[in-house]
Amino acid sequence: MRDVTIAKSEFIADEKAITKIQDFQEDAELFRYCTLPQILKYVECFTGPNIMAVHTMLINKPPDPGKMSSRHPMHQDLHYFPFRPADLIVAAWTAMERVDRSNGCLVVLPGTHKGSLKQHDYPEWEGGVNKMYHGVRDYDANQPRVHLEMEKGDTVFFHPLLIHGSGANQTQGFRKAISCHFASADCHYIDVKGTSQENIEREVLEIARKKYGVTVPITLKDTWMIRGRLVKGERINL
Ligand SMILES: CC(C)CC(=O)SCCNC(=O)CCNC(=O)[C@H](O)C(C)(C)COP(=O)(O)OP(=O)(O)OC[C@H]1O[C@@H](n2cnc3c(N)ncnc32)[C@H](O)[C@@H]1OP(=O)(O)O
Ligand SMILES: O=C(O)CCC(=O)C(=O)O
Incomplete structure (x- = not known):
């Protein structure tokens, strides 16, 4: 991305052109991250023994171009997931270098994981918003925020309802982190029609059609089913 x-602009193959690698589940070296016992030890506390890696990302947050577009709006990851229950899903996010407020560390609203899934839309940012970076509109902006300053190798685990985002990268370096969302293979898919998640389904299916030439009718569920990979136990539902 x-x-x-x-x-x-014209594509120039350099670090600027790659601000994120998603879906690295077939890359043996990167996927090793999702199988590390040091990570799975904690993941299993949330998912139980049947563990799927459902979403993988290597994030290379670029220096902000002066438009604040390197920010990641405050959101709940569950907005993107057509499976439940939320309590059997957990994100692992590992800093690949020191992250703090200067290079756009994660920001979280503590306790929000006890709430419900909120409506997400594009934030009205003057400098533009990255495609599919939806944000929660109605959160209390005065609610205390915690900035997660982390050292290289530090990992945070968080619930998919936790409202979080990240700030602008005000340095000249590319802030790197690796992340995997895990879910219990016992989770079940839901139909998002008629829910607040309809807007993300519409957008993902439009990309499937335009970018990948998918012409048969598919749903958000299909786009997640093909990327999930079992890391431990048995693949039950997902
Ligand atoms: C739980 C989890 C999901 C949490 C989160 O990560 S929240 C954020 C989730 N969203 C994402 O991660 C979005 C990731 N981005 C992507 O998947 C890709 O970059 C795509 C949006 C599919 C674009 O594909 P890509 O190969 O990068 O670009 P292409 O050169 O093929 O362009 C296709 C059309 O998309 C446009 N585009 C590409 N990058 C961006 C951008 N950053 N912001 C706005 N528009 C963009 C591009 O201009 C092109 O547009 P058209 O020519 O079709 O009009
Ligand atoms: O790494 C970041 O800057 C934000 C990542 C994030 O919030 C997410 O992927 O859900």
């Missing part, structure tokens, strides 16, 4: 401010 390129930052929205250069999304329409």
